[in-house]
Amino acid sequence: MIELEKLEKIKHRFEEIEQMMADPAIATDAQRMSELGQEHGELRDVVAAIERYENLLQERADLREMVEDESGEMAALAQDELDTIEEKLPAVEADLKTKLIPKDPEDKKDAIVEIRAGTGGDEAALFAGDLYRMYTKFAEKHNWSYEVMDASYGSHGGFKEIIFGVSGPEVFGTLKYESGVHRVQRVPETESSGRIHTSAATVAVLPEAEEVDIDISPNDINIDYYRSSGPGGQSVNTTDSAVRITHMPTKLVVTCQDEKSQHKNKAKAMRVLRSRLYERKLEEQRKERDEARQSMIGSGDRSGKIRTYNFPQDRVTDHRLEGDLKNYALQDIIEGNIDPIIESLKAEENAERLARL
Template structure:
């Protein structure tokens, strides 16, 4: 495994270790025995990892010192001794890395089922993407439009086709909400799932006269497209409502109630579709989105039941988590899950996002 990725993961584990230590040692924690036992078990496992990580860091520091000595000392005899020591430390580092890898990623008890889901994600050739404005008013709506453009350019580079299922315009410009249906040969959901979460933008809005940088946010949710046989929806559990479309479409939108709103009563999931002129077609698309969202809900429930901590440290579905910041003044985009920055925001916003996705995929698998 690449050292940088390994250290990033170990730092996350170290942070979690000290958070759990604080929880189990604070007086009057108020935990029941079951929760306390779970925390204690996690603490014990993490203690081994953190202890080995500390040893690893010491060896790395020593390795760097010896390298510096070899580059700057002219005494042949001392260089020979340092070279021998370097070989020993290198072997020690390899041994520790192997132990850490075994501790982190080779636990079959926790990983077998999630590996199955990873392969399933990569096979899926379709996804539903929902983009919604968050904090920031009109600027957030504009950023929804910018992210929409970024994704559509990425789809084009990937050879995928997309269709707008639902769109709600912003107050002045941009969109409050937009839902896309994406289809490709393979790997559509396996790539796009990493986009789920809060996307934050830092830039000077067009309306800002004093040149001050503002921060706005939007949310992205990505769901796998699923077939009828995977999620069987009982139509008696679905409440159907029709209303007049609010988008473009000429006189037609004011005459017929072609837009459809579906509510799945058991899960309370609601979806809307108004892009087609036909109520029947809008209903079919809304059912497709509803099926995907129900599937995603069930999948996340099963993953939580399989393991207290999911295999991946990358958040792929939690829309409450800030995953990425787009900083326009510094021409930088940063993904906070893997602490990776790309200093070509212009290119990124033109659909060149595969490098970031590949890094996220690598981080999740290794």
């Protein structure tokens, strides 16, 4: 049984917001109206679910009374309706519980995705490139935009490291499940004997911080400018447009050389630095967070894996799932169709959080 007092508080808050939004003094405050509108939208579905649940409880109570007080045909009809209500109630209650799960405010943010080649040398770099392609295709399917922040290329293709930003609705809340060690099993392009190799790459997904989330003092950063280089180390341009920013208090270092403009590279590097600092702040505030950044990145070896991409068997296995939800067709996944995995992981997380309500 859901605590009815809690439901009343939610309904009261919803009514309170509607009253505030109708206040002429507040209506002229665009920032405040935006905040209230967002909360109103989030609560609208919850309140509708509460009303469905409470109406069913009231109907059940009335029908139980009729069954006790009436006799004959009236009592039988009341019992039939009561049985129908009893059948409906568990599903309505489950729906309401799902809607009552607190939403993580970070889920609505854009994301910074960092992919790094781990164990496996050139093949790991090629796999990192495959993962980047998978995520960009996934972003395109969701009409999200993305842009490269920084990249270090592998000697035979792919990336030693690539950092890119993804923007759109609920980006971080969707991509956060991709954080961890990804393992690939296949015959590398660089392998002449046809032996299957196992390589790994790490993925870290960070909520992109805004300036209001993290204030970086100019006195806390050291900025170096240098000449950009591309695949194989060749010079990209003849000006010192590449940027390296060191955050002195934490010793975090961010580089960016993707743009020809020094100003644009600095702006991108600051976005990455701000997001890394924001993730640190979140870790400190919420030690119980499921995936702290260090555990997301891991060591880049074959242990601690979250997913295996097995090319010979045309299968992707997500090791956090069980049973029929665990395995997927490799070509579908590698082409960016990772929604089924993410939805299964979301459902598992919701089930765990429901158990704690």
